[in-house]
Amino acid sequence: MEEKLMKKLGSGSLDFESFFSEKALGMKASEVRELLKLVESSDIISLAGGLPAPETFPVDVIKQIAVDVLENHADKALQYGTTKGFTPLRLALARWMEKRYGIPMSKVEIMIVAGSQQALDLIGRTFVNPGDIIIVEAPTYLAAIQAFKYYDPEMIGIPMDDEGMRVDVLEEKLEELRRKGKRVKLVYTVSTFQNPAGVTMSLERRKKLIELASEYNFLVVEDGPYSELRYSGEQVPPIKHFDGEGRVIYLGTFSKILAPGMRLGWVAAHPHLIRKMEIAKQSIDLCTNTLGQAIAWKYVEEGHLDRHIPEIVNFYKPRRDAMLAALEEYMPEGVRWTKPEGGMFVWATLPEGIDTKLLMEKAVSRGVAYVPGEAFFVHRDVKNTMRLNFTYVPEDKIREGVKRLAEVLDAEIKALKA
Numbered sequence: 001m002e003e004k005l006m007k008k009l010g011s012g013s014l015d016f017e018s019f020f021s022e023k024a025l026g027m028k029a030s031e032v033r034e035l036l037k038l039v040e041s042s043d044i045i046s047l048a049g050g051l052p053a054p055e056t057f058p059v060d061v062i063k064q065i066a067v068d069v070l071e072n073h074a075d076k077a078l079q080y081g082t083t084k085g086f087t088p089l090r091l092a093l094a095r096w097m098e099k100r101y102g103i104p105m106s107k108v109e110i111m112i113v114a115g116s117q118q119a120l121d122l123i124g125r126t127f128v129n130p131g132d133i134i135i136v137e138a139p140t141y142l143a144a145i146q147a148f149k150y151y152d153p154e155m156i157g158i159p160m161d162d163e164g165m166r167v168d169v170l171e172e173k174l175e176e177l178r179r180k181g182k183r184v185k186l187v188y189t190v191s192t193f194q195n196p197a198g199v200t201m202s203l204e205r206r207k208k209l210i211e212l213a214s215e216y217n218f219l220v221v222e223d224g225p226y227s228e229l230r231y232s233g234e235q236v237p238p239i240k241h242f243d244g245e246g247r248v249i250y251l252g253t254f255s256k257i258l259a260p261g262m263r264l265g266w267v268a269a270h271p272h273l274i275r276k277m278e279i280a281k282q283s284i285d286l287c288t289n290t291l292g293q294a295i296a297w298k299y300v301e302e303g304h305l306d307r308h309i310p311e312i313v314n315f316y317k318p319r320r321d322a323m324l325a326a327l328e329e330y331m332p333e334g335v336r337w338t339k340p341e342g343g344m345f346v347w348a349t350l351p352e353g354i355d356t357k358l359l360m361e362k363a364v365s366r367g368v369a370y371v372p373g374e375a376f377f378v379h380r381d382v383k384n385t386m387r388l389n390f391t392y393v394p395e396d397k398i399r400e401g402v403k404r405l406a407e408v409l410d411a412e413i414k415a416l417k418a
């Protein structure tokens, strides 16, 4: 609809392009996102999205808290706030992190942001000079690549297996770079139920990563939006839990445990790092939405968060189970996939030679969509992978979607062999 309107308006007589900065000219909309827009408005079963299910939004609680906040705290909740965030919320989150993850924490170590996506941009602003080396997982969160890229770093992907980032490969890479006189500044990891791969970094690797951070003098950015969505297995403490030196910048968010529309997240880090990020944030937004922060404060403080997390988990678990069962039942030989203990995604790897981006059109015409894996790699050099979401559509649709996808893949694998 909007696209049509824009076309109708045309480009006019002005050369708009000539006004854009070089950075803006370098920004490209992803082709996949364009294709996915079509999917949203049709009968296609989309395993592509990354959205939480709206059924999990605690609407009544938010309604009740919003009334309370407006009746009793409107003077603060409707006013500008400090850049660092609404102090009661920062305090509540510090306590929550301590209770939940065993990380001793005070409010000076917490800054509120407009979702962890804003924190990724702030990290780019605060730490990255052009050419600085950032290590990420391969694959990694697509919008982290985009956020960091704006600051012109050199990004290096480290492969993963079922226990998360291959920290042994990381060590080799660090050594190789050191020999060349190069220093790694940041290592970015989605340590638990990774987006896109669904895997979780093992305890041993978490500890090893912290040792390496100390030995090679880099900071770790630990992005944890999915860590509360565990459907099976044992809880693993965040890397931040083992951080004796203040090297870990932990990113939390309300997006998957309350609602993404609140646009609220937090950074938990050493106050020295928080202070600089706070200054970087001042010119971006002055402060994060205060009304939302006041609502989130009550949501944490009154125990709703702790009560709500198990409800979300109970809602998603059958969907995760349905996807794993359907993959097992329908996928043809030669297709491998991860078996996440939580989060929102399964990552599938197909035989070499299949390009999932090219295959997307066939899948969409068969009535199913996924996200081709290529864009999750910094060099876009892996073509035979895909991300499947299991939180947004109900079990019967997941099953049908996987079945359709399996048919498309079966035909493709047979064609490849012929």
Ligand SMILES: Cc1ncc(COP(=O)(O)O)c(C=O)c1O
Pocket (backbone or CB within 6 Å): 050, 114, 115, 116, 117, 118, 141, 190, 195, 223, 225, 252, 253, 254, 255, 260, 264, 265
């Ligand atoms: C790994 C990761 N980091 C950050 C974000 C951004 O989340 P937020 O809504 O908190 O900005 C997402 C969203 O899907 C994500 O998957």
